[in-house]
Amino acid sequence: MCTRHAATRIEYGQGADEYSILFEPATQAASSMLVFIHGGYWQELSAQDSCFPAEGLLAHHIAYAAINYSLAPAANIFDMARQCCRALEALQAARPNCRIVIAGSSAGAHLAAMLLTFDWRAREGGQPPFAAALLISGIYDLRPLIPTYINTPLKLTLDSALALSPQLQPIVSPCPTVVCFGQQETDAFKQQSRDFAQRLISVGADVSLYEVPGRNHFDIVFDISQSATLIGADVLRLSGVPQ
Secondary structure: OOOOOOOEEEEOOOOOOOEEEEEOOOOOOOOEEEEEEOOOOOOOOOHHHHOOOHHHHHOOOEEEEEEOOOOOOOOOHHHHHHHHHHHHHHHHHHOOOOEEEEEEEOHHHHHHHHHOOOOOOOOOOOOOOOOEEEEEOOOOOOHHHOOOOOHHHHOOOHHHHHHOOHHHOOOOOOOOEEEEEEOOOOHHHHHHHHHHHHHHHHOOOOEEEEEEOOOOOOOHHHHHHOOOOHHHHHHHHHHOOOO
16 A cells, blocks of 8 residues: 655556656655565565555655566566566666665565576666665575466466576676565575575675564565664665664
8 A cells, every 4th residue: 555655656668567656755855765576476466555665764765666567477477577677777767866775575576686687787887777685585496386376377387487586597786685584484485585695695795684583474574664673774774874
């Protein structure tokens, strides 16, 4: 659900799903922006469901954007990742002076992690449009999903799961990254995060990996806008906000 703050719609394509919702401080221009990619197993939820962190971030003069993207079965996961690329580029073009931190939860963390595997060197300036990443309770190796009901609309094969797994692809664009998960999550989710953190460390990325006490797969995301939490403090740190 969206907040009481005014928002700007930033379109990044011609499709009805191709837009982001941007919230900005009312009193001064933000120097940083958290861009969030929602979860929902690539088949549920929307940007409208992801506006809740805006108020807490605006209090620290951090802009907040929620990316909307097409869902399965109408779109495949590679389409979604490319949409997130274009959404980021549109947000950077709209606010070129903002330091962008890309964030995501669950399937959104997977899509954010996919952005680290893309080669951004062909862009003007040769750099990705983000400076840091916050990956919450993500799925980075998609192969375990193939035999599950989750895969019915996704239609993953072994080949496509390999190609779409950040854990199994070259990390072309590493950046300072937080990888975290809830204490009450399954062992499988926890191991996915641990393995991907090690994958990032192996290519020289600056990585912070931790478990969030008392949180589960669904409520951990609410810590994003709470500066007194581990995740909230890292949002400020990654955004370059003095604490």
